[in-house]
Amino acid sequence: MQTRSEIGYNSKVExxxxxxxxxxxxxxxxxxxxxPMPMGLACCAIELMAAGASRFDIARFGAEVMRFxxxxxxxxxxxxxxxxxxxLAVKRIYDxxxxxxxxxxxxxxxxxxxMYRSYAVLQGVDNILPVDVYVAGCPPRPEALLDALxxxxxxxxxxPVLSTLKVA
Amino acid sequence: xxxxxxxxxxxxxxxxxxxxxxxxxxxxxxxxSDAERIGDVMVVAKGELGFDYLVDITSIDNYGEDPRFTLVxxxxxxxxxxxxxLKANVSEEKSEAPTVTTVWRTANxxxxxxxxxxxxxxxxxxxxxxxxxxxGYPYFPxxxxxxxxxxxxxxxxxxxxxxxxxxxxxxxxxxGGKDTISREPRVRIPETDSLGMNARxxxxxxxxxxxxxxxxxxxxxxxTKNG
Numbered sequence: 001m002q003t004r005s006e007i008g009y010n011s012k013v014e015x016x017x018x019x020x021x022x023x024x025x026x027x028x029x030x031x032x033x034x035x036p037m038p039m040g041l042a043c044c045a046i047e048l049m050a051a052g053a054s055r056f057d058i059a060r061f062g063a064e065v066m067r068f069x070x071x072x073x074x075x076x077x078x079x080x081x082x083x084x085x086x087x088l089a090v091k092r093i094y095d096x097x098x099x100x101x102x103x104x105x106x107x108x109x110x111x112x113x114x115m116y117r118s119y120a121v122l123q124g125v126d127n128i129l130p131v132d133v134y135v136a137g138c139p140p141r142p143e144a145l146l147d148a149l150x151x152x153x154x155x156x157x158x159x160p161v162l163s164t165l166k167v168a
Numbered sequence: 169x170x171x172x173x174x175x176x177x178x179x180x181x182x183x184x185x186x187x188x189x190x191x192x193x194x195x196x197x198x199x200x201s202d203a204e205r206i207g208d209v210m211v212v213a214k215g216e217l218g219f220d221y222l223v224d225i226t227s228i229d230n231y232g233e234d235p236r237f238t239l240v241x242x243x244x245x246x247x248x249x250x251x252x253x254l255k256a257n258v259s260e261e262k263s264e265a266p267t268v269t270t271v272w273r274t275a276n277x278x279x280x281x282x283x284x285x286x287x288x289x290x291x292x293x294x295x296x297x298x299x300x301x302x303x304g305y306p307y308f309p310x311x312x313x314x315x316x317x318x319x320x321x322x323x324x325x326x327x328x329x330x331x332x333x334x335x336x337x338x339x340x341x342x343x344g345g346k347d348t349i350s351r352e353p354r355v356r357i358p359e360t361d362s363l364g365m366n367a368r369x370x371x372x373x374x375x376x377x378x379x380x381x382x383x384x385x386x387x388x389x390x391x392t393k394n395g
Contacts, residue, residue, distance in 0.1 A: 117335075
C-alpha cells in the first residue's frame, strides 16, 4: 500500500503505515477484544458456552477470553434469569468492572423477565444495570448472540474516546 | 406387600389417628387427624413398614377453610417399592407442626421450603430458615392471598422486590377448548371461560370479517406485496 498524501514517508522503503485518528484506533482495539464477563445464570449460559465453543466460535471476534473476574473484563453478558435474590450480586459485580464497560442482556429473562412474571424474578436486568444490547430468544441461538456482539462492536466503534476520557 | 396392605397395617397401629385408606388411580392416601402425632406415625412407617425414602413433603393452602393448611407427606420404600401419601391438617392460628428430620434427614430442606413458601413452622427443626427467598422477606409467597405478581419489599444491601407487570396475564392454557387455538395461553376474560371459548378466537372472527384475513401479514405476504 502506497501512501498518497505528502507526508514525506515512503512506504516502499519503511513499510506499511496507516494514518488514522486516536479515537478510531482505540475504538478498533477495544471492539476487537471485548472480553466478556459471563454472568451465566440459567439456560442462556448453555447457549453462551455454545457460542464460545468451536462451531459458533466467539473467538473470531476476540471475545473467547471469558474472564470470570470483573476486573479484567469489558462486557458483562447477563445470560439467564435474574432473580431478586441474585440482583444485588449482579449489580455488585458490574460495579467492580473497570471503565469502559458494556452490558449485553442475553435472552428473554435478562431483557424483560421473560416468561417469569412473578414475585421472585427481576423484570429485566435493565432495572439495575445500563444495558447496551438486548438479545431476544429463549434461549437465543449462538448466532443471535454473535449478532449482538457485532452490534455492540458497532456501538463501541462509534463511541468518542478522547473527549469522554475520565481524568483522575 | 402392596401399598394397600402397608396402609392397612399403619391404620391398625394408629386406629384412632389415621383414617381409612383412600385409593385413587392406584395411589393410597391416609389422613391424620392430629398433626402433632406425626412423629410417632413416621417412626413406625420407616422402622416397621420399611418406608425408608421420604419423597416429598408439601403443603396446601385451603384458603377460606378451617384448618387452613394441609401437610402432605409422600413416602416410598426401596425394599417393597410401594408409595404412600399421608395428609395432616394444620390450622392457621397454630401454623406449627413437629419436624420429621429425626426420621429422614432429607426433610430438612423440604420443611425449610414449606416454612419459606407457606409460613408453617416446624418444632425442633435443626435449621429453620428461608431457603428460596432471603432472610427478612416479609411474605409467604405460595399462600393463596399472595398475588403471583408479588408485593414490593425492600431490604437494603440484601434484596428488593417489586410488583411484576401482569399485562393481562397470567397467560395460562384454558382447559376444555375444542382445539389447540382456543386453548392457547391468552389474556383471560373470565366471562368467556365458562362458555368454553377463548375470547381471542372470537376476536379472530371479527378480524376476518373486517380485514379479510384472520392474522397479521407474515413474511411471505410482505414479500409478495413489495416484490
